[in-house]
Amino acid sequence: MRNTSPPLPRVGAALLVGAVLLVGAGCDSGPALLDPPRLGIDRLAAPTDLTAADTPGDAGQSITLSWKTSPTENTPEFHLREAIARELAASDGSPAAEARIRAAIRGPYAAEPRIEYHVFQEETLPPPSTGTVWRLIATFPSGVNFEKLSDSPCDFRETGGERHYFAVKKLRDGKRHRFRVELVLGDQRVEARAREPVRPGVVEAVSRPNWFEPGKLPLLAGVAVLVGLTLFFLGRARRNPRMFIRKIDGLRAVDRAMQDAARAGRPVYYVMGIGAMSDLPTIASVSILERIARQAARHGLRLKVPCFDPVVMSVAQDVVRSAFAAEGKAEAHVPDDVFFVTQDQFSYAASVDGMLSRDRPSTTFLLGYFQAESLLLAEVGASIGSVQIAGTDVPAQLPFFVTTADYTLIGEELYAASAYLSREPLLLGSLRSQDVGKALLVGVILAGVVLASVFDVDWLQRLLAQ
Amino acid sequence: MNGSSTSLVREKLPVLLCFVTGLIVCAATFVPHPAVAGPFHTVNDWTLIISSFAIVLGIASLIRRHWARVRAQDAGWGYSAVTLVAMAVTAVLGVSWGMDPADGDPIVWIYDYLNKPLSSTMFALTVFFIASAAYRAFRVRSVGATVLLVSGVVVMLGQIPVGDMIHASVPALKDWVLTVPNMAAQRGIMLGLGLSMFATSLKILLGIERSYLGKSR
Numbered sequence: 001m002r003n004t005s006p007p008l009p010r011v012g013a014a015l016l017v018g019a020v021l022l023v024g025a026g027c028d029s030g031p032a033l034l035d036p037p038r039l040g041i042d043r044l045a046a047p048t049d050l051t052a053a054d055t056p057g058d059a060g061q062s063i064t065l066s067w068k069t070s071p072t073e074n075t076p077e078f079h080l081r082e083a084i085a086r087e088l089a090a091s092d093g094s095p096a097a098e099a100r101i102r103a104a105i106r107g108p109y110a111a112e113p114r115i116e117y118h119v120f121q122e123e124t125l126p127p128p129s130t131g132t133v134w135r136l137i138a139t140f141p142s143g144v145n146f147e148k149l150s151d152s153p154c155d156f157r158e159t160g161g162e163r164h165y166f167a168v169k170k171l172r173d174g175k176r177h178r179f180r181v182e183l184v185l186g187d188q189r190v191e192a193r194a195r196e197p198v199r200p201g202v203v204e205a206v207s208r209p210n211w212f213e214p215g216k217l218p219l220l221a222g223v224a225v226l227v228g229l230t231l232f233f234l235g236r237a238r239r240n241p242r243m244f245i246r247k248i249d250g251l252r253a254v255d256r257a258m259q260d261a262a263r264a265g266r267p268v269y270y271v272m273g274i275g276a277m278s279d280l281p282t283i284a285s286v287s288i289l290e291r292i293a294r295q296a297a298r299h300g301l302r303l304k305v306p307c308f309d310p311v312v313m314s315v316a317q318d319v320v321r322s323a324f325a326a327e328g329k330a331e332a333h334v335p336d337d338v339f340f341v342t343q344d345q346f347s348y349a350a351s352v353d354g355m356l357s358r359d360r361p362s363t364t365f366l367l368g369y370f371q372a373e374s375l376l377l378a379e380v381g382a383s384i385g386s387v388q389i390a391g392t393d394v395p396a397q398l399p400f401f402v403t404t405a406d407y408t409l410i411g412e413e414l415y416a417a418s419a420y421l422s423r424e425p426l427l428l429g430s431l432r433s434q435d436v437g438k439a440l441l442v443g444v445i446l447a448g449v450v451l452a453s454v455f456d457v458d459w460l461q462r463l464l465a466q
Numbered sequence: 467m468n469g470s471s472t473s474l475v476r477e478k479l480p481v482l483l484c485f486v487t488g489l490i491v492c493a494a495t496f497v498p499h500p501a502v503a504g505p506f507h508t509v510n511d512w513t514l515i516i517s518s519f520a521i522v523l524g525i526a527s528l529i530r531r532h533w534a535r536v537r538a539q540d541a542g543w544g545y546s547a548v549t550l551v552a553m554a555v556t557a558v559l560g561v562s563w564g565m566d567p568a569d570g571d572p573i574v575w576i577y578d579y580l581n582k583p584l585s586s587t588m589f590a591l592t593v594f595f596i597a598s599a600a601y602r603a604f605r606v607r608s609v610g611a612t613v614l615l616v617s618g619v620v621v622m623l624g625q626i627p628v629g630d631m632i633h634a635s636v637p638a639l640k641d642w643v644l645t646v647p648n649m650a651a652q653r654g655i656m657l658g659l660g661l662s663m664f665a666t667s668l669k670i671l672l673g674i675e676r677s678y679l680g681k682s683r
Contacts, residue, residue: 059498209499216496226661230668278513280663283670283678290677310524311517315678322679339531340524344581346588358542372592379595382602393659395652403603411655415662418677426674430665437661 044115044183045071047164047192052179052205057216060173060209065119065166067192070183072115115185116140119166122178122202134180137168171207178204218463225440230433237429245428250389250407251420254292257387261362262299268292269361270305271352271377273392274345275369277311280415281393285368286315287418292365293323297332305338306355308348313340349373353380366390366405367414370397378404391417481673488671528553617643 055062091097120134181192191201275282296303307313324333374397390401391409419427494506532546623629624640669675
């Protein structure tokens, strides 16, 4: 919730409170030097335009109440009162601090309660009673910004307009719910006026689940454009399989690295990091593993895959077994070469480091999702002279791979690797769609920069921020 | 099982399952209605259940591999023996005494006084590895390595009081390196990544990329 009053009264109130406190701080005992003039609010002004409506774009069970801020919230008296309350809240809470603040701002309003909003919901009495009662479901100070309280049955929503929003949650869908709102100051209370009242000051609405979240429309439009682009280039790749794709050094080195390993007669290690099967870098890595396993089978190499996640291990076992079988080398496949190590990050790093030191593989692939163990693994690989081809989509780990590995697949190259190694037209077609997508994005960014910098127009910025 | 039913079970069914579950997850991003959100939560629950069962496969793999090495007395079989004994002891203590930190159970002691210090030791090694990696990277062999060296020195100096003592503009230069060229490169990588992830997801969803099933097209 947000106070939308002009800043001037707030500043004035803050200055006044600041001056009062400064004076008060200088006189711990004795009377305050400044007695601020009496600024009591004699009469509360009613908030207006109270409405109730189903909360849009949610899973149901929620109604949003909204009303225009009370004119009382925009008076200097209100801001002074709120500023004093804030000073009290921000103090260290000790009785001495409170006494100092109250003494410094001697005035009738210093001891008065804050202005609050009270929200009521009509409830039907359980049988055998009949009739309804108004239950107070929320109380909160006016003019204060609130964060969303997801665990609360009620929810405050921040707004930039001149209205307050309040979402009531955990309601029964399909049933009419009635509400009213009061502005309260001590004994004074005034009811919000409703735009379309069912009774004076009372609004009602029905909550229901929604089929679309309107705020995600720009995202949906972006997804539709990218899906269209990808499908278009997949279709084109089917018609025209010969497509130019830029060279990626790390992937061109795979063949040579595997041949070197075959000549050296040493195993190849394939490490997929600490991702789960639901992580996209792990999925990309599994796709590359299939191509590497085929090459290992062709060259008669042992391919060892130490796994961090049992699900990944299970998938990797199937992938390697199928790849050896597809190359007609099913008998060369050693099932236990794809194995589970541990699900503890540094235990995994220690274990794989030990294996690398003992087996001294000719080639090591570090492709997938890596965190702090990236350097621990890559540095040991470098120290034993293994040819290392590394890649991840975690930007923070890329510098470690760049400095330690012989070749690094940076970010998107990890996802391009499967298509690059297989040379399948359909997969290559998707690479072209990514390049066109990137060109589009660059165009949008440039347009946004020009609009914002030259024409002072920021709608594109706001649209993308959604 | 004949060829067509094998193909159905090993290829078509997984691709179909992947398509349906992927579609549910995508739809749940835009549709808050319980008709979509319900299946989405079910898919998530199944992911957790399958992961729990998979740990049994993982343990079986671990035991089989290390037991085979111990039995064959391969090179380094002692490490495998230590692994098996440690696993057995931890499992027995955990099952027998429980895992309540408040009760001071033995497994908590193992975690606090063995596992945690060993993990911290491994993590602490990173600093030495960073030093050796930095030494290799900072050797001035090319224009790129020189740029890396200069920007690395500027950032390191800007982080510490000595940088300000050398020249007042060093911390500002550090901030510029981090917020302009570094941020630009990172955002470029992130944008490319986003598009690649999108295309990869779509390929998997449509069954174009199915090497994760152990089958190329």
